[in-house]
Amino acid sequence: MKIIAITPELSHPDEINFIIKMLDAGFDYVHIRKPGFSMQQMREYIKSIPPKYYDRLKIHNHFELAHEFNLAGIHLNMHCNVIPPNCENLSRSRSCHSENELTDLNQYEYVFLSPIFDSISKNGYKSKFSYGNLLEIFKHDGMKDKIIALGGIMPFHLKQLHNIGFAGAAFLGYLFNSSDIESLNKKIELIKSSNAAIHY
Secondary structure (H helix, E strand, O other), X not given: OEEEEEOOOOOOOOHHHHHHHHHHOOOOEEEEOOXXXXXXXXXXXXXXXXXXXXXXXXXXXXXXXXXXXXXXXXXXXXXXXXXXXXXXXXXXXXXXXXXXXXXXXXXXXXXXXXXXOOOOOOOOOOOOOOHHXXXXXXXXXXXXXXXXXXOOOOHHHHHHXXXXXXXXXEEOHHHHOOXXXXXXXXXXXXXXXXXXXXXX
């Protein structure tokens, strides 16, 4: 399964080191989600990450910077859903919050579907999908390789998500609620071992 991390809106004190640890551990992508950042703040943030990781970074706004830094792609959501003309050839992903939004998936490398479980990072953001709902969604052709689960994801969920049909899982609160690198490393190892166990 694809394993993706999404940065919190409010920066963690050790956020850049966290991102590097995740990518060194083999995460497929890290999504930089900073809706309050200006273009220049986003540019400085990206510059603080070593360039060798740029091909696994995706951004949720200021899409022009994806070209400037040769990033992995852009992510569309309800706040930033217009693709600038010079970014139309970039790999893209999208946020979805209902079955009705799961359309034209061939335009995207993948889409996030959320919240699958009760959110860790957003108080009161409850799961919108029953097990039966999810099984129904994945009966349709073309879903299994496109949909990434988001919202309240923990390592022990990975096998269940895989069995339902998800192509991967995205982590936010579980990872960035870590107090330090040591705590983060333990969580990363749990994710890696849980993901590896799916294939045995």
